[in-house]
Amino acid sequence: MTKIGTKLGFGRKKKPEGWNRPPVIEQTSEGELLEVAMGPHHPSTHGVFRMNLALDGERVIRLKPEFGYLHRNHEKLGEGQSYLASMPYTDRLDYLCSLTNNWAYALAVEKLTGQQVPERAEYLRVILSELTRFQNHAGTIGFLMQDMGCSGTPLMYAFREREKILDLFEELTGSRMMCNYMRFGGCRVDATPAWLDATRKVVAGLPAFLDEFEALLRSNEILMARTQGVGILPPDLAVNAGITGPLLRASGVNYDIRKVDHYGIYDRFNFKVPLGDHGDVYDRFMIRMLEMRESLKILDQALKEIPGGPVVDPKAKIRGFRPKPGEAYGRIESPKGELGFYLISDGGPNPYRYRVRPPSLINLTVLEDMSLGQNVADVVLILGSVDIVMGEVDR
Amino acid sequence: MLGEGILKGLAETARNFVGSYVSKERLTTVEYPEQRIAPIEATRDFPFLVYDGKDWDAGLRCVACQICEKECPPKCIFIEKSKDKKPDAVGKQQFYPARFDIDISVCMSCQICVEVCPFDAIKMNTEFELSTTDRFGGLLLDRQQLAKSNEYYHEIHPTEASGVDARLAAERAAAEAKAKAAAEAAAAKAAAAAASSAAKPAGGEA
Amino acid sequence: MKTVEEIKAAIEAAVPGAGVEVVHNPGPSGQHSLRLDPSHAVEVAKFLRSDAELAFDFLSNVTGVDWPDREVTEKVRVTRPVTRTVDGVEQTVEETVEETRKHVERGCLEVVFHLFSIEKKHGPLVLRMRTVNRTDQVELPSLTPVWRSAEFQEREIFDLYGVVFKGHPDLRRILMWEGFKDHPMRRDYVEPDDFDYEPTAHDEVLARAKAHQAALQAAAVGHEGTGAD
Numbered sequence: 001m002t003k004i005g006t007k008l009g010f011g012r013k014k015k016p017e018g019w020n021r022p023p024v025i026e027q028t029s030e031g032e033l034l035e036v037a038m039g040p041h042h043p044s045t046h047g048v049f050r051m052n053l054a055l056d057g058e059r060v061i062r063l064k065p066e067f068g069y070l071h072r073n074h075e076k077l078g079e080g081q082s083y084l085a086s087m088p089y090t091d092r093l094d095y096l097c098s099l100t101n102n103w104a105y106a107l108a109v110e111k112l113t114g115q116q117v118p119e120r121a122e123y124l125r126v127i128l129s130e131l132t133r134f135q136n137h138a139g140t141i142g143f144l145m146q147d148m149g150c151s152g153t154p155l156m157y158a159f160r161e162r163e164k165i166l167d168l169f170e171e172l173t174g175s176r177m178m179c180n181y182m183r184f185g186g187c188r189v190d191a192t193p194a195w196l197d198a199t200r201k202v203v204a205g206l207p208a209f210l211d212e213f214e215a216l217l218r219s220n221e222i223l224m225a226r227t228q229g230v231g232i233l234p235p236d237l238a239v240n241a242g243i244t245g246p247l248l249r250a251s252g253v254n255y256d257i258r259k260v261d262h263y264g265i266y267d268r269f270n271f272k273v274p275l276g277d278h279g280d281v282y283d284r285f286m287i288r289m290l291e292m293r294e295s296l297k298i299l300d301q302a303l304k305e306i307p308g309g310p311v312v313d314p315k316a317k318i319r320g321f322r323p324k325p326g327e328a329y330g331r332i333e334s335p336k337g338e339l340g341f342y343l344i345s346d347g348g349p350n351p352y353r354y355r356v357r358p359p360s361l362i363n364l365t366v367l368e369d370m371s372l373g374q375n376v377a378d379v380v381l382i383l384g385s386v387d388i389v390m391g392e393v394d395r
Numbered sequence: 396m397l398g399e400g401i402l403k404g405l406a407e408t409a410r411n412f413v414g415s416y417v418s419k420e421r422l423t424t425v426e427y428p429e430q431r432i433a434p435i436e437a438t439r440d441f442p443f444l445v446y447d448g449k450d451w452d453a454g455l456r457c458v459a460c461q462i463c464e465k466e467c468p469p470k471c472i473f474i475e476k477s478k479d480k481k482p483d484a485v486g487k488q489q490f491y492p493a494r495f496d497i498d499i500s501v502c503m504s505c506q507i508c509v510e511v512c513p514f515d516a517i518k519m520n521t522e523f524e525l526s527t528t529d530r531f532g533g534l535l536l537d538r539q540q541l542a543k544s545n546e547y548y549h550e551i552h553p554t555e556a557s558g559v560d561a562r563l564a565a566e567r568a569a570a571e572a573k574a575k576a577a578a579e580a581a582a583a584k585a586a587a588a589a590a591s592s593a594a595k596p597a598g599g600e601a
Numbered sequence: 602m603k604t605v606e607e608i609k610a611a612i613e614a615a616v617p618g619a620g621v622e623v624v625h626n627p628g629p630s631g632q633h634s635l636r637l638d639p640s641h642a643v644e645v646a647k648f649l650r651s652d653a654e655l656a657f658d659f660l661s662n663v664t665g666v667d668w669p670d671r672e673v674t675e676k677v678r679v680t681r682p683v684t685r686t687v688d689g690v691e692q693t694v695e696e697t698v699e700e701t702r703k704h705v706e707r708g709c710l711e712v713v714f715h716l717f718s719i720e721k722k723h724g725p726l727v728l729r730m731r732t733v734n735r736t737d738q739v740e741l742p743s744l745t746p747v748w749r750s751a752e753f754q755e756r757e758i759f760d761l762y763g764v765v766f767k768g769h770p771d772l773r774r775i776l777m778w779e780g781f782k783d784h785p786m787r788r789d790y791v792e793p794d795d796f797d798y799e800p801t802a803h804d805e806v807l808a809r810a811k812a813h814q815a816a817l818q819a820a821a822v823g824h825e826g827t828g829a830d
């Protein structure tokens with residue numbers, strides 16, 4: 001894959017009215033269109049997601065996504081309880097990546113209150129979120145292969161490594177998936193030297209896994225035949241539709257919030273942002289492969305440099321937390337894309353407005369555009385390459 | 396070369412097929428009810444109440460301050476504060492929870508109750524075999540079911556428990572020292588007062 | 602990035618009569634915002650996207666905020682003539698008294714946009730728009746034709762807050778089902794008491810659910826009684 005530079009001005013070029021709408025596909029065959037309700041109980045929809053398809057033979061003519069089967073009004077819950085009480089609920093948004101969710105929420109609250117985070121806590125946050133990113137991307141690739149019919153092996157390989165990472169999470173935070181680890185102004189508990197050593201050991205074993213994974217998949221003929229040229233997303237549409245994360249970078253747009261915002265301490269690490277140049281499913285698969293390698297680079301540096309000291313701001317309060325009136329939008333590069341929290345405080349113990357900007361939901365905006373004209377079997381792959389978690393889509 | 400990927404995949408399958416007979420470390424699963432993997436120390440599921448000493452009812456550390464009830468995100472804790480006070484493990488008069496229920500069908504194991512508790516009275520358990528046929532009664536744990544001894548706490552979370560014990564002992568020692576100093580000061584004051592008052596009436600009487 | 606005041610000046614130069622207002626954020630985040638006049642919002646949005654220097658090509662977050670009607674109590678000093686009897690003679694004197702006055706500040710629904718620039722790598726620029734009230738004049742222009750990323754988020758605001766976006770290509774409920782009546786994210790939303798889920802043992806939800814069940818049963822019994830007669 002060749003690396004291309006940022007295509008400048010994709011958002012500004014003069015375009016005809018309605019260019020960013022899904023195209024209209026004409027029916028070519030004789031006879032009736034077949035209406036298919038794919039999901040909500042379809043194993044390839046990664047949860048309870050439904051697509052209403054209109055098929056012309058095998059070709060997709062229309063695709064309307066339906067959401068809300070897992071809706072629990074997360075934002076309303078957040079407005080009815082204290083700032084701290086929302087932290088464990090954020091674990092349940094994107095339940096594969098609870099630690100990045102924790103970080104995004106803690107970051108937004110820290111912006112709202114102006115709290116400082118101790119250096120050791122920043123390092124721990126980076127280590128945990130890069131581990132989260134690694135296990136999420138490995139899992140996503142595994143599920144994508146599962147959707148393609150490559151049943152078992154890649155997913156089991158990914159889950160074997162994920163298991164090691166989840167054990168580390170459990171050892172530090174007490175829970176494998178619902179970690180509830182980060183606090184406003186730091187982290188809940190400190191990592192022991194033994195935990196750091198165990199992490200170093202696990203991280204040292206991951207490149208071998210990646211090599212094996214890549215050797216097996218990268219040049220596999222079936223994978224290439226099924227994914228190359230499928231579900232192409234042009235960069236200007238990706239930017240206009242607010243697509244973020246690996247999906248955006250696979251279309252060749254150089255935008256990684258870790259590099260742009262330098263939130264936390266990401267300006268200290270040396271890593272690259274991999275970019276795709278076709279924007280198809282294969283590029284999205286490769287981008288995730290390469291991002292895992294970059295995550296390992298960050299992990300190596302962070303684990304080497306982690307300083308001592310406290311892990312939580314000594315002035316941080318657990319009870320009676322009342323930010324001054326104001327508002328803040330904090331965002332991070334979660335494994336799925338830009339995860340943002342928007343908070344308005346009226347000075348009370350509960351947020352006046354608590355909003356989650358879910359990357360999974362907004363990345364689905366272009367699902368129809370990517371799928372139109374493709375075969376129905378490819379829709380499964382395109383959806384798999386978007387990488388959604390319904391806990392976050394429906395909130 | 397066409398077919399290379401497929402051959403690689405087949406080789407991988409063959410390697411795994413043969414390898415699973417050879418390598419011991421690949422056998423990661425255990426026969427669950429008979430064998431168990433040692434739990435990770437920091438692991439948590441549902442809360443329990445710590446008591447000191449032998450008698451669970453007398454030794455509960457909880458003083459029914461109801462902070463955990465207020466802070467619990469899914470509101471699964473229900474506390475009724477006692478009307479009277481009774482001595483706690485060190486003999487200080489304290490309120491106690493007349494009723495303390497946790498609905499573990501609602502609890503989401505976030506351990507915020509543990510973090511906000513100022514008395515180290517509520518901690519996270521590791522017991523996971525809690526299935527029951529009774530949907531409401533079986534999963535609503537009352538005071539007695541929740542009470543676990545400090546020794547049990549040491550057994551499941553040794554590092555954390557010894558930290559808590561050291562902190563409590565230090566707090567207790569500081570409180571005792573303060574009380575002792577206060578008592579001494581009071582005694583000295585009383586003695587001085589007595590001395591001065593003794594001096595006066597002595598004169599008067601004489 | 603330019604400050605909000607500079608952006609305001611740039612917008613007013615490009616779109617005459619745009620009526621942009623700076624909203625100061627008192628918190629430490631320093632994310633001040635611009636309140637747009639809904640009648641010029643689409644033009645302003647097009648300008649912000651296509652301006653070479655600003656280049657806000659990426660609309661990240663769109664969300665609603667509900668500001669219900671609120672009773673404002675303020676103390677005012679008023680001077681009024683008072684008739685008094687001084688030394689047996691009736692006199693009219695001016696007297697200044699403090700009076701507590703109450704008035705209702707009309708609420709509105711607000712939509713907040715967070716813009717970033719992928720090309721210039723700056724942001725966020727916060728835009729806000731307000732509806733006239735919360736009941737019948739809840740229309741705002743849709744920015745979906747300018748930024749496609751608003752498509753699902755505006756549908757969500759329509760669903761949960763009840764803001765009607767003019768010019769949205771496909772304005773339907775997104776999270777709640779078709780035929781659902783109220784808007785759950787509004788602050789005066791009353792939760793239904795006929796929950797199917799099992800409430801906790803001490804919840805007020807349980808009391809409400811029991812009352813609801815009792816009422817249903819009473820109605821059913823009454824109905825049967827009339828049927829038998």
